[in-house]
Amino acid sequence: MPLSWKTSLFAAEDGIGPLASLYDAGDALVAVAKMEEREITILGSGVMVGPGLLLTATHVIEECMAVGAISPVFLTFLPGAARAWLPQEIVASSVVSKFDETRDVISDLSLISCTLNSAAYETSPLMLAPMQIALPLVGQRLWALGFRHQRIEDGTALVSLMVSLGLVTAVFPCGRGERMISPCCEVEMDVLGGMSGGPVLNSDGLLVGIVSSSFDGRPSYITLIWDAFQLNLKGTVPKLARHGKTSLLHARAMGLVKVKGQVSRNPWGDVKFVLSDAELRLLARSTPLSARDxxxxxxxxxxxxxxxxxxxxxxxxxxxxxxxxxxxxxxxxxxxxxxxxxxxxxxxxxxxxxxxxxxxxxxxxxxxxxxxxxxxxxxxxxxxxxxxxxxxxxxxxxxxxxxxxxxxxxxxxxxxxxxxxxxxxxxxxxxxxxxxxxxxxxxxxxxxxxxxxxxxxxxxxxxxxxxxxxxxx
Incomplete structure (x- = not known):
């Protein structure tokens, strides 16, 4: 099927509300669901970044597993149809806990390879989200998209798509301790439970993070996509599958993923990328170095x-x-x-x-x-x-x-x-x-x-x- 990286731009109106149409954001937006006998329950959201490659929140996948589902199902919606995807491999970065050497702390950003398990609808392009590795500046507007926590009964989609807008209030390039080990930022916005794992976009419509957590009365926390570029997993489409393990940058080199800016990865998995002068100044202020460092x-x-x-x-x-x-x-x-x-x-x-x-x-x-x-x-x-x-x-x-x-x-x-x-x-x-x-x-x-x-x-x-x-x- 053809690929498309068409981006959607949304109004700069602070607050949260439903989109006029389920399809306004394109089918790059993924509903993460568990299947039961007669219904599908949407527990969270995700975003398709390459054919058979998606990002979501780790805690959404864990919730799917905890409620007895064999595996989550990923749904993308087209006018009058839907595509269904099943996971092949789920990977996330991790570190050893500073408080318990026997326990690993896992990032809330998961990269998933998946296979199409429904009709392909080949006349409709597969919509994919173009990405940018960025450090959002304090005061910058970000848009979060995602589904409400809802059900699909007897093939009827009782689903609404939400969009929320807010301003960045703080950044954490080294994470927030063991609560959020990956680079993240704090945003003054409301998000609903089913929006967890959904895409967070900048004013250019580029994916910069995913929704991780929120508290009543705000703020919300966004995990930036930086760590995803360090991960390897088995690709599912033929171009990727023949190489065994692949990565987002490997997929980009094959024309299957789009990333704005200069990004490279050395053989040890270290990712290098170029930030603007303003981002570098914010990084320096937000990353306290020890005396030894x-x-x-x-x-x-x-x-x-x-x-x-x-x-x-x-x-x-x-x-x-x-x-x-x-x-x-x-x-x-x-x-x-x-x-x-x-x-x-x-x-x-x-x-x-x-x-x-x-x-x-x-x-x-x-x-x-x-x-x-x-x-x-x-x-x-x-x-x-x-x-x-x-x-x-x-x-x-x-x-x-x-x-x-x-x-x-x-x-x-x-x-x-x-x-x-x-x-x-x-x-x-x-x-x-x-x-x-x-x-x-x-x-x-x-x-x-x-x-x-x-x-x-x-x-x-x-x-x-x-x-x-x-x-x-």
Whole structure:
């Protein structure tokens, strides 16, 4: 079916009220319901952001499960018809409780993949909500949409769609403790129970959050969509399903999700996005840093000066040290590295030696933290090693592979030795120390590694902790 990201704009009138038509917001708006024998009860709302990908409030899903439903049903309404979706996978971010290490605290923002379980109505476009990662400014207007807590009996929809408008009164980029662990904001608006999980839009009609909670007499709390971009799950439409796990940014790259602005994600799941100057000032005022964090977070001028003077030397040291660490790997750990390539495990048995050559140099080096002591600076950095070439030598008598491997692998015979050459691309996090007195770098150690698979398996592969320990050694 065709896709549409047409947005709806609503009047700037403070307060809450019903929309004139159930279809004014398009069928991107989702009713989260439980099914019973003769009726469907709407418990909350959600929003479709990609084909078979929706966002809602975690507590709405938990409520559906608590009342005995096998799983929630997601409904989107068209003139004279409705589409029904069933969940395949539900994911949300979580943290360990500060008060009980045995308990996880789960975000109220859930990303869900779902399959269509009704007629597709292919002549009607599938409406999707375009998104924007933003920090709403205090005093900014936001619109919340959602359904009332109602029932659908004998196929008749007794459903009303509500819209509420209010002003942002506070923002919490680090969440509100364990009550709301995800970035959120407080809005002076009324919302009804069935609106929980529904979309919250800015004045451009872009999705910035979902309704999380409200109290009698206001205010309401909105969970921002930031955390959704860190999540992975199994896609359901063919374009996504063939890749196994997917993400919102992966879906965006395939033209199935729309996000305004510059947003990227590194192999470790860290999401980077660009905020306006006003948003950055609000972020700084709303995010108290501990003394240790202030010490480790470099000022922009300090960072530029350091990189300008020492960046090229640090990059060279990081490249040389990374290759040296790879060449010190045990045979077992070397095989783990090559798991992300097309080289079959059996081909690597009985090898005599291996070497590694930096073939592409370091790219996109970034300083993450700088922590000062008396005369030392401890630096945490990330970078991409654009290409490094493994050369593995195996006696012909012990080689158990075929004459051809394929992919990005070169195979040849040299006398009685089988030589396998394979190229890899990797992303690294590392720590290095800098002596301010001598101007020397030392104590380089790799903290984490992610390897890019061949194009047929393009999701990055994060290497296990045993390998990291080997690299550090």
């Amino acid at each position: 202030r010490k480790a977070w470099p000022e922009e001028n300090e960072l530029k000066a350091f990189v300008g003077k020492w960046g090229a030397h640090m990059e060279a040291i990081a490249g040389e040290s990374t290759i040296a660490a790879l060449e010190k790997l045990s045979s077992r750990e070397m095989r783990k590295f090559l798991r992300s390539t097309n080289v079959p495990w059996r081909c690597l048995r009985g090898f005599a030696s291996f070497s590694v050559l930096d073939f592409g140099g370091i790219q996109d080096l970034e300083i993450i933290r700088m922590e000062h002591t008396v005369d030392q600076i401890s630096i945490e950095l990330s970078y991409e090693l654009a290409g490094f070439l493994w050369t593995i030598r195996i006696p012909q008598s012990k080689y158990q592979g075929s004459e051809s491997i394929g992919g990005f692998v070169f195979l040849e015979m040299q006398d009685d030795i089988v030589v396998i050459e394979v190229m890899q691309k990797g992303y690294f996090k590392a720590r290095i120390e800098f002596d301010q007195t001598t101007g020397q770098f030392s104590n380089f150690s790799i903290l984490s590694v992610a390897l890019e698979r061949p194009r047929s398996q393009r999701m990055p592969s994060v290497i296990c902790q045993e390998l990291i320990a080997q690299l550090r050694g």
